[in-house]
Structures are given as C-alpha cells and as structure tokens.
Amino acid sequence: MFARLRGDFPILDVRIGESPLSYLDSGATSQKPQCVIDTFTEYFQQRNSAVHRGAHSLAVEATDAFENGRIAVAGLVGGKPEQVCWTKNATEALNVVALGIDRASRGFGGEAAQRFALGPEDSIVITEMEHHANLVPWQQLAASTGAQLRWLPVTDSGELDMTDLESIVDETTKVFAFTHVSNVLGTINPVDTLVARAREVGAYVVLDACQSVPHMPVDFVGLDVDFAAFSAHKALGPTGLGVLWGKSELLDALPPVLTGGSMITTVSMDQTEFMPAPQRFEAGTQPVAEVAAFATAVGYLAEVGLEEIFAHERELGRLLLDGIAEIPGIRVLGSAPERIGTVAFDVDGVHAHDVGQFLDSQGVAVRVGHHCAQPLHRRFGVTASTRASTYLYNNAEDCDRFLSALAEVRPFFGVAQEGE
Numbered sequence: 001m002f003a004r005l006r007g008d009f010p011i012l013d014v015r016i017g018e019s020p021l022s023y024l025d026s027g028a029t030s031q032k033p034q035c036v037i038d039t040f041t042e043y044f045q046q047r048n049s050a051v052h053r054g055a056h057s058l059a060v061e062a063t064d065a066f067e068n069g070r071i072a073v074a075g076l077v078g079g080k081p082e083q084v085c086w087t088k089n090a091t092e093a094l095n096v097v098a099l100g101i102d103r104a105s106r107g108f109g110g111e112a113a114q115r116f117a118l119g120p121e122d123s124i125v126i127t128e129m130e131h132h133a134n135l136v137p138w139q140q141l142a143a144s145t146g147a148q149l150r151w152l153p154v155t156d157s158g159e160l161d162m163t164d165l166e167s168i169v170d171e172t173t174k175v176f177a178f179t180h181v182s183n184v185l186g187t188i189n190p191v192d193t194l195v196a197r198a199r200e201v202g203a204y205v206v207l208d209a210c211q212s213v214p215h216m217p218v219d220f221v222g223l224d225v226d227f228a229a230f231s232a233h234k235a236l237g238p239t240g241l242g243v244l245w246g247k248s249e250l251l252d253a254l255p256p257v258l259t260g261g262s263m264i265t266t267v268s269m270d271q272t273e274f275m276p277a278p279q280r281f282e283a284g285t286q287p288v289a290e291v292a293a294f295a296t297a298v299g300y301l302a303e304v305g306l307e308e309i310f311a312h313e314r315e316l317g318r319l320l321l322d323g324i325a326e327i328p329g330i331r332v333l334g335s336a337p338e339r340i341g342t343v344a345f346d347v348d349g350v351h352a353h354d355v356g357q358f359l360d361s362q363g364v365a366v367r368v369g370h371h372c373a374q375p376l377h378r379r380f381g382v383t384a385s386t387r388a389s390t391y392l393y394n395n396a397e398d399c400d401r402f403l404s405a406l407a408e409v410r411p412f413f414g415v416a417q418e419g420e
C-alpha cells in the first residue's frame with residue numbers, strides 16, 4: 001500500500017537538479033496528496049462563499065464544508081465537533097490558551113474564567129524538549145502573571161527525566177504543558193504518567209500534538225488532556241490552519257484573545273457577550289478552503305490507517321538509525337526506544353547548514369538549525385543539528401539515498417580521519 005500511495009503525491013516527481021527528490025523534512029511540513037489539492041481548488045471553483053451568515057446556496061455549501069471539517073477532526077482525535085476550534089496554526093492555538101489564561105488572570109471572562117487565574121503563588125510547568133511554540137507563550141505568561149516557570153529536564157537518552165516529577169509538578173502547578181512527541185528527537189513522551197501527576201495536583205494539561213497526530217493514533221479524550229494543539233500542514237493538509245482542541249467546559253470558560261465579528265451573541269455600545277466554543281475562538285472570516293482540504297487529508301490518513309503509518313515510519317526510522325550508526329563521526333541526539341521516524345544528528349567537523357546543502361545537492365531534503373528548540377540543543381551541547389523526518393510517502397530508497405549522501409559528507413568537507 002505504501003509503495004502505491006507515493007503516486008498520490010505529485011511533488012515527489014519533482015527533480016532537484018539531476019536527482020530525484022527524497023523528501024525527509026515532513027517534521028517541518030508534509031507534502032499534499034492530489035485529493036487534498038483538488039478539494040482546495042474545487043472549493044474556489046464551485047463553492048466559495050462566506051460561512052454561517054449567508055442565505056444563499058453557496059453559503060450553505062461552504063458552511064457544510066466548514067463544519068464537516070470539525071466532524072472529520074473529531075473523528076481523528078476524539079471528542080465532539082464543537083471541541084475543535086480553528087486557528088491559524090498550532091502556535092496560535094497554544095497562544096490562545098496562554099493568552100486566554102493571561103486575560104483570566106487580569107479579571108476578564110467573569111467568574112467562569114477565574115478557574116484559570118494565575119498569580120505569583122502559582123507555577124507553570126513545561127519541559128526542556130519543547131518547541132518554542134510551547135515554550136515562549138508560557139514564559140510570557142509567567143512574566144505577565146508572576147507565576148513561576150519550571151521544567152522537566154531531558155536525559156542523555158533524550159527522554160523526560162521523571163526523577164523529580166513530584167517536586168516539579170506540585171500543588172502550586174496550575175498548567176502543565178508538554179509535547180507528545182519531540183520534533184527534534186522523535187521521542188514519544190509518557191502522556192499517561194504526566195497527566196496522572198497533573199490530576200493529582202489539579203493542574204490543567206496542555207498537549208502539543210504537532211508531531212503525534214500526523215504520525216500515530218491519538219485520542220485526546222482517552223489521554224484525558226484539557227487542551228491540545230496541532231497544525232493541519234504537518235498532517236497532509238494546507239498551511240494557514242491549526243486546531244485548538246479542548247474540553248468543552250474549559251473552552252467555554254476561557255476568555256477569547258481575538259474578538260470581533262462572528263464570535264458574539266449580543267453587542268451593545270459598552271458590552272459584548274461571546275458565543276460558546278468553538279465560535280468564541282473564531283473571530284473574523286475563516287479559512288474555509290483550508291478546512292475543506294484538511295477534511296480530505298484527514299479522510300486520507302484514516303483510509304491508510306494511523307496504526308499502519310506509525311509502523312511504516314518506525315521501520316524507516318530504524319533504517320535511518322542503523323545506517324547512521326555505520327557512518328563514522330556522526331552523533332545522533334537521543335536514543336529513546338519509544339519514537340517516531342525522526343532522527344536528529346550532529347556531524348563532527350561539519351556545520352549542519354553545510355550538511356544540509358550537501359544533501360540537497362544529492363536531492364535529499366532535510367532540516368538544519370535548531371528546529372525551534374534552542375534549549376534542547378543546548379542540553380546536547382550543540383547549537384544546531386540536521387534532522388531527517390519521515391512520513392507515509394517515504395520508502396527504503398529515500399533512506400538509502402540519504403545514507404549514501406550522508407556517508408560522503410565528511411570526506412567531501414575533508415574532515416574524515418585517515419582510514420575512515
């Protein structure tokens with residue numbers, strides 16, 4: 001099945017100079033199957049309209065497409081369609097939660113929002129492996145409210161160090177925000193254990209699911225998280241669309257950050273009442289074509305099967321790790337056994353940007369830099385790394401081409417030792 005579905009992705013036929021493309025950068029953004037591209041185009045050709053307010057046929061069709069997107073996403077990650085709020089991306093979704101808590105801490109949102117209010121006596125806990133999108137908003141919230149920011153450290157193997165979990169997440173903790181899967185190391189975190197600790201102390205759990213939802217079966221209801229965020233573009237969908245998922249009673253109590261049209265029940269000159277979720281978080285004209293296309297992407301993922309996608313990528317990840325182990329002068333960051341098919345590494349004597357350019361000259365697309373995780377790179381004593389990340393359309397040939405090119409990097413830059 002996986003060999004066949006490569007044909008669904010037109011971009012895989014693009015050549016990079018003389019070489020075929022081996023796209024190993026899906027951790028940054030995924031490629032799109034033709035059916036997703038078609039839904040996007042067809043929306044503008046046949047259904048384009050503003051949603052919700054129109055009395056005409058096109059508006060009804062556009063509204064159906066938009067609301068069906070929520071149903072599709074709820075089918076993917078659990079919960080009810082009204083628990084799915086559209087945002088611009090995962091970064092915005094995480095900011096909506098952090099800034100909503102900030103507003104609650106300043107007295108906005110009435111009594112219902114006071115459950116979120118933070119002060120200097122409280123703490124927010126994150127981890128050392130967070131993407132900046134799930135780090136900076138919490139740092140800002142701590143600075144704004146006076147709450148203490150704490151974090152779980154990362155071990156040499158690239159896993160969360162749980163030794164001091166009980167003292168780091170304690171009775172002062174109001175928010176515990178962590179990533180399901182590291183975008184650098186590929187490590188899958190033990191969400192159950194982390195949620196259990198949050199429940200013991202009454203903290204809200206915010207899950208960054210950017211690197212899990214596209215790659216493995218994920219059930220937010222089963223995981224019992226309070227809020228979760230991910231981006232459509234990493235899961236075969238278009239750019240410009242993210243999901244904020246939450247428990248209904250929490251979403252309905254969280255003060256919105258963006259206000260204006262389409263999110264109100266009544267407005268007078270001096271006061272406004274907001275709609276319940278999801279509309280309270282969807283001010284202004286919405287990305288309807290993106291939602292329609294994402295619904296198609298979700299259907300595609302479901303048809304292939306997330307269990308199967310997970311197994312396929314783990315197999316590719318294993319090929320990458322085994323192959324890299326044969327190449328001298330390369331240090332892989334982290335060695336967690338529970339992982340997705342993402343591998344970040346440091347090439348001794350060659351800067352990651354040079355590694356990336358050399359691989360590109362062979363048609364292999366990887367990501368280089370700090371991958372928006374500077375503290376994690378500092379933890380491993382590097383400022384940058386090279387990351388290969390797989391998805392359902394990759395195959396063993398992509399891995400072989402990557403490994404052959406990688407083996408040439410140090411000799412090419414003249415840093416390979418005699419006899420290597």
Ligand code: PLP
Pocket residue numbers: 027028089090091092131133134179181182183208210211231242372
């Ligand atoms: N969190 C993780 C773990 C990610 O990998 C990313 C993207 O790389 C993000 C958050 C931010 O996603 P976006 O840039 O789509 O908002």
